[in-house]
Amino acid sequence: MTASREVHVVAYPRGELRGDDFAVVEVEVPEARDGEVLVRNEWTSIDAALRLRLRERAPAGYFAAFPLHAALDGIATTGVVVESRADGFAPGDWVAHAAGWREYAVVEAGREALGGVGTLRRIDVEAASPQAYLGVLGGSGLTAYAGLVHVAGLREGDVVWVSAAAGSVGLIVAQLAKLRGHRVVASAGSPDKIAYLRDELGLDAVFDYHGGPLPELLAEAAPEGIDVYFDNVGGDHLAAALAALRPWGRVAMCGAISEYGADAPVPGPDNLFLAVAKNLTLRGFRGSSYVDRRDEMESVLAPWLRDGKLAYPETVVAGLEHAPDALARLLRGDTFGKTVVRI
Ligand SMILES: NC(=O)c1ccc[n+]([C@@H]2O[C@H](COP(=O)([O-])OP(=O)(O)OC[C@H]3O[C@@H](n4cnc5c(N)ncnc54)[C@H](OP(=O)(O)O)[C@@H]3O)[C@@H](O)[C@H]2O)c1
Structure with missing residues (x-):
């Protein structure tokens, strides 16, 4: 068991987000089983559309609403594999997945997340920063x-x-x-x-x-x-x-x-x-719905990013506990570029 902290929704916000709509909860993360990896999350994403899931019912056909008092699944996140029982992943690998807004996550390899965009995959942090895979290369x-x-x-x-x-x-x-x-x-x-x-x-x-x-x-x-x-x-x-x-x-x-x-x-x-x-x-x-275009997208954007032709500023918020406030800031226009939390 690994001790971890994660953000839960405790009440669906009305209008503007408020701090007491959320809680940071201490949990024990179970051991990884066959086909799973344990990841220490380092960066997690703040996205405008999370607001649509902070309600009793998300729009029909869209990603599901976040349940109350539970970890928030379906938020892009990057981190480092701590323990692996899945083929193709080893301790020390940087990965992207969708078990966000928490310090540690057990993630099943091959399980589709966020319509395929958030399915567990290794990322190349020599080619771009780990948080770039939440934004410009994500x-x-x-x-x-x-x-x-x-x-x-x-x-x-x-x-x-x-x-x-x-x-x-x-x-x-x-x-x-x-x-x-x-x-x-x-x-x-x-x-x-x-x-x-x-x-x-x-x-x-x-x-x-x-x-x-x-x-x-x-x-x-x-x-x-x-x-x-x-x-x-x-x-x-x-x-x-x-x-x-x-x-x-x-x-x-x-x-x-x-x-x-x-x-x-x-x-x-x-x-x-x-x-x-x-x-x-x-x-x-x-x-x-265009995840099959991801390689094409990377082949266009990654060279521009590397050559400095494509600027990609970030608003970096430090500390998992500030994720809800980072989302509130994004929604009211108080962030610039991609908003990420350094866990
Ligand atoms: N279809 C998809 O698959 C998909 C995927 C990702 C994102 N999106 C959508 O893309 C849009 C941008 O998302 P993002 O995550 O990249 O967020 P973002 O652009 O980094 O932040 C959202 C920005 O919207 C502006 N805004 C807020 N309220 C506004 C209003 N009433 N009128 C005009 N501008 C307002 C704010 O900036 P200002 O200071 O300029 O007001 C805010 O910073 C959202 O609509 C999101 O749902 C769609």
């Missing part, structure tokens, strides 16, 4: 890459708008589109984030969505309109995109963070008919 990278290339079907000449562009997925989308030669419009929620997107990444037009009516801000940033909208926000952002999209434009519907904390259903955009009028395509997608 779910965020796959979601950004698959969403832009395979869902939106990025093609020559497209003008791209990406929202929540200073976050984990958004930063990759913005840079991928820029590196492929597109005009990129990006929005985010603070002057610091806007300065970074404009001055460090050299994006073509950037705006703070707090700066006035969204349709006007977008029209100013993209006077000719847009062809692709990579939607991380939903709500008013999606409505503004529908108005700005040119005929045959496409929306990669990645997320709707503006709605995640709502206690009641949120109405959809009131201008949806524009999808008909302009022959638009609106396609929802899950990065995990």
Whole structure:
């Protein structure tokens, strides 16, 4: 038995997350059995969509809600194998898996997690940092890459708008589109984030969505309109995109963070008919459904990362016990880049 600490949900939050919705619990981790490994977790992920699972029922068809008073399964995590009873894994190996927000985990090799994105696998920490496999070379990278290339079907000449562009997925989308030669419009929620997107990444037009009516801000940033909208926000952002999209434009519907904390259903955009009028395509997608594209994604993003062409800033929060607060910060826009916890 190994002593470990893990974060549990003790009450489903209403609106903003509060510290007393969570507890850090001491547990004994059982021995690994045949086909399992014991992992000392080092890094664990903070993702916007965790908010959708902090409720009695997660949206239909999505990852299940987190049960109360139990370890949180289905959160991307990296760590070091301490003991292995599974073929292909040895003590000292760095691995990625999905038994997150805890210090130690017994993980079954080959058992599908997070739609395949979180299934136990070895990672190469010589090629990239262990926490990169939670973000740019993990779910965020796959979601950004698959969403832009395979869902939106990025093609020559497209003008791209990406929202929540200073976050984990958004930063990759913005840079991928820029590196492929597109005009990129990006929005985010603070002057610091806007300065970074404009001055460090050299994006073509950037705006703070707090700066006035969204349709006007977008029209100013993209006077000719847009062809692709990579939607991380939903709500008013999606409505503004529908108005700005040119005929045959496409929306990669990645997320709707503006709605995640709502206690009641949120109405959809009131201008949806524009999808008909302009022959638009609106396609929802899950990065995990494109796990067969992970090698392709890595072959594109990893060299850029290594050569310094792809910037990937992180907000690092120290200490497992601060994971809930890190998620609360992410949801209110108080993190930058990929948010991770150093356990
Ligand atoms: N489909 C998939 O498989 C998949 C996979 C991963 C992520 N996602 C989605 O991708 C999006 C980004 O997720 P992430 O984990 O990478 O988080 P993130 O972008 O690192 O952080 C989310 C950011 O969203 C912004 N935001 C929060 N509330 C907002 C609002 N009301 N209006 C506009 N912006 C708001 C905040 O930044 P500001 O300061 O800019 O407001 C916040 O930092 C989420 O919608 C998530 O659900 C989807």
